[in-house]
Amino acid sequence: MALDCVFCKIASGELAAPIVFEDDRSVAFLDHRPLFPGHCLLIPRAHFETMGDLPASLIEPLFATARTLCLAMEEGLGSEGSFLAVNNRVSQSVPHLHIHVVPRRKKDGLKGFFWPRGKYRDESDMEAVRVCLRTAVDRLKQSGA
Numbered sequence: 001m002a003l004d005c006v007f008c009k010i011a012s013g014e015l016a017a018p019i020v021f022e023d024d025r026s027v028a029f030l031d032h033r034p035l036f037p038g039h040c041l042l043i044p045r046a047h048f049e050t051m052g053d054l055p056a057s058l059i060e061p062l063f064a065t066a067r068t069l070c071l072a073m074e075e076g077l078g079s080e081g082s083f084l085a086v087n088n089r090v091s092q093s094v095p096h097l098h099i100h101v102v103p104r105r106k107k108d109g110l111k112g113f114f115w116p117r118g119k120y121r122d123e124s125d126m127e128a129v130r131v132c133l134r135t136a137v138d139r140l141k142q143s144g145a
């Protein structure tokens with residue numbers, strides 16, 4: 001538990017939150033400033049700051065619960081779909097990993113992503129970016145990260 005971490009306090013019960021699900025590894029609760037009613041934050045109980053810090057053993061259970069929340073939004077709230085997002089450091093206002101799970105409806109006003117889309121300058125620009133990323137992914141996979 002990290003001192004002064006608001007989400008650690010929610011996970012431990014020190015701070016009240018509208019809890020939707022909890023088990024020994026994770027907690028899901030309603031975001032107090034929702035994009036839409038039902039917007040949940042799913043967190044690991046233990047303090048990890050970003051996705052990159054999450055241990056491999058927690059990836060499957062956390063993602064499985066994210067999946068359940070997506071289904072529950074359709075079943076319990078009648079949502080037509082959902083949107084998942086994680087801010088890592090940039091735009092991350094609470095430095096305890098949290099997955100936003102947001103119920104969606106067609107024409108609900110969220111235009112897929114919240115930011116304007118760009119274009120690659122040309123094919124070779126896209127290819128250079130692809131090679132950089134692919135090389136990094138291969139290196140990380142080989143190192144077991």
Ligand code: DGP
Pocket residue numbers: 006017018029030031032033041086087091092093094
């Ligand atoms: P982000 O900007 O991605 O780090 O999202 C953090 C979210 O956490 C933001 O949408 C508001 C929510 N939040 C912050 N503090 C609390 C809290 O004390 N209780 C609840 N329920 N939500 C919180």
